[in-house]
Amino acid sequence: GENVEQHPSTLSVQEGDSAVIKCTYSDSASNYFPWYKQELGKGPQLIIDIRSNVGEKKDQRIAVTLNKTAKHFSLHITETQPEDSAVYFCAPYSGAGSYQLTFGKGTKLSVIP
């Protein structure tokens, strides 16, 4: 199965600064790389995803970059705001036939006003 490591486990930034969360995976056949955001008391929600034929994808203040050779992908949040405070999960697709996402252990991001 897929081994997924996510770092850091906690991250505190000042409002307006940038935040970067890294996810490392083991299955070289993985081809879909989403990031989910979980706010307190809610279920996770997809915020951005990338496929293996793309190196970077942006959506306003968030971006995801992928390095397939090194088997890692990262979430970048710029100009952080208090509402970005949440737990973020990477969830790479494990590869053909497994039909499941393997979630990382999560990163708790705190944005300090």
Add this chain to the structure above:
Amino acid sequence: DTAVSQTPKYLVTQMGNDKSIKCEQNLGHDTMYWYKQDSKKFLKIMFSYNNKELIINETVPNRFSPKSPDKAHLNLHINSLELGDSAVYFCASSQGLAGGSGYEQYFGPGTRLTVT
């Protein structure tokens, strides 16, 4: 309109009891999932159903039994509850099977189960 709903939101029960959690999605999706999130926020897949057929059955005790009466519903029944079953259980759905096609998973609000 709530896309994925779960009932109840909170469930407090004693060891040894049997309980059920219900899940419904109104997105017209073919695939539904149950996840368990422990106190450290670790999310782990338990089951996945595609068109009412069991696709994924991770290593969970057979005290846990999912039931999918139709594509819009996936219920979770738990027998002989144990202290270690205390967690938040999330139902989710996606248009198709996860992964290669990049189908987004939509999560319900969760059911916090406390076993005393």
